[in-house]
Amino acid sequence: MADTAVPSPPPGPDDEADHAADNAADEPAAERLRQVLGPVTVVRDTVLSGGLYNSARLLELDDGRRLVLKTAPRASALALTHEQGLLGTEALFHRLAARAGAHVPTVLHHEPAGPGTPAEWLLLTYLDGTTWDAARDRLTPADRAALRHRLGESMARIATVTGPVYGYPRPAAGLSGPDWPSAFTAMLHAVLADAIRFEVALPAPAALLADLPVRFGHRLAEVRRPALVHFDAWEGNIVLARTGTGPWHLSGLIDGERAFFGDPLAELVGLDPLGSAEDDPDLMAGYRSLGPGPTIDTGARVRLALYRVYLALVMRVEAVPRAYEGEFAAWCDAWSAERVTRQLAALDALQA
Template identity: 30%
Template sequence: MSDLAGRAADLLGVPLAEARPMAGGDLSQCVRLRLEDGREAVAKSGPAPREEARMLAAIAAAGAPAPAVLAADEAVLVLESLPDTGAGPGAEADLGRVVARLHAAEGERYGWHADYAFGSVVIANAWGDDWPAFWAKHRLLCHAGHLPAPLVRRIERLADDLGNRLPERPRAALLHGDLWGGNVLYAGDRVSGLIDPACYYGHAEVDLAMLALFGRPGPAFHAAYGAPEPGAAERAPIYKLWPALVHWRLFGAGYRGMVEGFLEAAGV
């Protein structure tokens, strides 16, 4: 039995019948648990399990599907096991409805109650009232010490011009924060859960840009979610630049081409 599974069983106070490793992301360990009382659960590690639990609760409170939190401490998060049978023909439209519901939840400011992380990359979430300033400081310039100087200069030029490129005060929507296909579970024509969040409040287009980073939601998603805001296509490379920079820092300079492509698309 893995340490993760054993710790999860201790938190639940129920003997463990079986623990099976799950295929998960690159940044956390996941184990499927079968408990002696017949229930199934998922145990996972992460940068801040208690904070992830609060994020999942916020997603659920917004009316979007998320796994229920069964237990959490500083090292492990134990979650309800959700159906994950694959996407049916109506799933894309349901994802559009789910993301719209998530984004309808609104905060008073931009940011989150605490910082978070993707592996070794800190996600700073200090509260702010100026969205371009928030994006410049906490999503772009924060990477400067980890990049080649010529790219840093281009990012600094972009950051200096964000006041002309991003809305100053877009609605502070609840963001999933890491909304790519691998973090959406499907059961036929419906989304059964949004998982592995990195939530904060910000411009809704950030999630939409992330969703299109490695794929492209189709017409059914957009019809269900709603029409894009004017200028969304021009802002998309600026919002995609952040996850591209995070991937570079986590997985290496093989992502340099992606970073440079988004800078070029943004005209810097």
């Protein structure tokens, strides 16, 4: 998002009164920590801003440890179809990515919603540093080039993980399948159904959008392995750190709650929702430094366009259950319409 002006998003769930009330009804943070860590003392409890769905708190303990407690909205909260058990997905992503050598928070505990637990929660270690988007103005061109190379390496490591199925990892959501065409079809059709449910006007006829996996099924079928994909690794979810005035380094990747198993090319769409990460030479050089990396041929460009349509639709539809307002809501509506229209044109050209 570095090259495009985007209005500031509305307050995240952790800042909204309804979610604050939900959290107040939950067990105190200190009690949750005692369940996992035994007797501990929280010396500071700070709300972390920036989230748009789950709430997050930084818990500082008297022994010096810094942990993050994430809490999902209650199960009754309005949400898109794929937004089920997101913290369980995040826990799975971080565990798998860590085994592959990527820098991510350590999962200490995940508690699904159930009797006595009105909302699922997740306890993680805290990554010291600042997000890339917050540090952007302090980065030199050389800093950015080196960091993008490191990010490409991290994405390559994550892509080595192979999942048991294609699609989202929660079977109950029905958004997975034995192959990538069937899984992606289910994912796309789910967000189109959500648009109907939330009465969201689509930027193109629903039938045309729903038919995309059929028109380009042969291109989706080129994906033969369900690779792990973060799909939300934009600059707000990348943590950077430095010592004094020394060089910046990649501290880690956070918020893996949107992860799925599928085409590793989809990672490039989540990395740069507004641009074209595949055209970034530093990022791609880092990716290919650990292996051959993706080939950006006609089939790849078709699939990238499909994933950009999907992401734009998700961002457009989620604006309603999340009650976006003002400048950000207007920007999201206009941007998603333009993005979908442009990608549909690109698909027509690629097919021709």
